[in-house]
Amino acid sequence: MESCDSLPTVERLEFGSSIRDADRVICGDGFTVLAQLPDAVLDAIYIDPPFGTGLVQKGRGHRYVDRADDPDAFVAWLVPLLADSRRALAAHGSLFVHLDYRAVHYVKVALDRLFGRERFINELIWCYAVGGKGRRGFGRKHDTILWYSRSDDWAFYPDAVRVxxxxxxxxxxxxxxxxxxxxxxxxxxxxxxxxxxxxxxVPEDWWTDIETLNHSDRERTGWPSQKPERLIERILAAVTRPGDRVADWFAGSGTTAAVAQRLGRRFVTTDREPQAIELCVARLSAQGRALAAQGAPPPPIEIDRQQ
Ligand SMILES: C[S@@+](CC[C@H](N)C(=O)[O-])C[C@H]1O[C@@H](n2cnc3c(N)ncnc32)[C@H](O)[C@@H]1O
Incomplete structure (x- = not known):
């Protein structure tokens, strides 16, 4: 793991918006950054944490080491962040936790305890077909995204996600x-x-219409386990409106921030890897300039490292 010290403390990107309040990209530990946020300030949180596989995740020129925990240790590591995410959500806010078959059942039980079983809104099954096929069992071709609401008055905008x-x-x-x-x-x-x-x-809770990114995809940044923008777009469109505040504590290539910027949502995102932050900033900077050229400049972005 490289140190975030290589990044400037505050760099501010401007795109010509009249909005002065900046969106935030922070190099550092997501747990620590989240702990500094006030209560009830976020409308949606999406996280795609390391899955606890112990594998080195490799992309085009980039790699990060997934945590090598057993499931119980993985849950013990993640739970403080889940609990603090709940604290930071507004009453109508929602948390989405993206996991795979290895960790999802352990984390589901922990989330039920933290949020209450009645706050479990959906088990979203994201299906894809690419990659190897099963030889001694069925191919493992889906991820699971657990959706929990902060209260029984959660926001949901069905007309924004019709198919x-x-x-x-x-x-x-x-x-x-x-x-x-x-x-x-x-x-x-x-x-x-x-x-x-x-x-x-309104789509069902199983999604087969969003493929994983292939190697030649224009969206590809080279960061391993990058998620497709369409996946995050469906989630953010379902529970937020323009101007709402979104967070992702495991930014990677910055997919959540990029979708938030394009949809006019405000965002804060963190990653502990400086290379991820650099990719994320390059992505937001390019998209911000493109949006400005179309006459819709997004708010400024502050790039910071955890204090
Ligand atoms: C599965 S990847 C996220 C990929 C991302 N959704 C995308 O579309 O590019 C998980 C990320 O979590 C980061 N990470 C792991 N532990 C972290 C921590 N404690 N705080 C912040 N980031 C962390 C890793 O560096 C990695 O980039």
Missing amino acids: ARRGGSHMRVVLDGGTAVQEKTDRKTGRVYRYPVAAGK
Whole structure:
């Protein structure tokens, strides 16, 4: 692990916005940065922590070492950050924890204890197909994102995440006053349900329409385990509005910050690896300039190292 000392204490990027209050990219330990935040200031937190695999994660020219813990030690390491994330969430706020099959069941139990089982909103299953196939079992081709709300009054904006209705379902498509609708009849009650095709639908809790990034993807930064922007976009669009505050304590290449910047959300993000911070800043800087050129300059960004 390199030291964050190589980064300037505060560098400020300006894109021409009239907003003076800066978004934050901080090189340092996410636990420590989070501990310095006041209570109830964040609208959404998405984290994609190391999964406790003990593996060296390699990307194009970049690598980081995943924590080599056993599951109990992994949970013990993560729980203080989960508890403090809950403290920093506003009443309508939500926490999303991205995990894989190795850790998710252990962390789920810990989150139930911290937030309460009734605050568990969704187990989001993100499916993908790339990579090796299973030989002695089924291919492990999904990650799990656990969604917990801070209170029973959580924000959710279904119209922001609608997707096209699939053809070929058990529902037939008919015209209803010139509008195409999918129609089904409840066999028991005889009641007829009609869903306008053009309105789309809120996705289920399993997502097969967002692939992992392939090697030639334009989004690729070279940071290992980089997540697709579309995945984070669906999450942030579902629970935040423009101007809302988003955090990610394990920035990596800065996917959450990049999506937040593009969608007009405010953000704070941390990573303990200076190389990750450099990639993240380069990404935000390029996108910020592009947004400014389109006449929508984002707020300034302050790049800092943990004090
Ligand atoms: C799975 S990667 C995140 C990838 C990211 N979602 C993306 O799309 O690029 C996990 C990141 O957590 C960082 N990390 C691990 N422990 C940390 C800590 N205590 N504080 C801050 N960052 C940490 C690692 O350096 C790594 O970049």
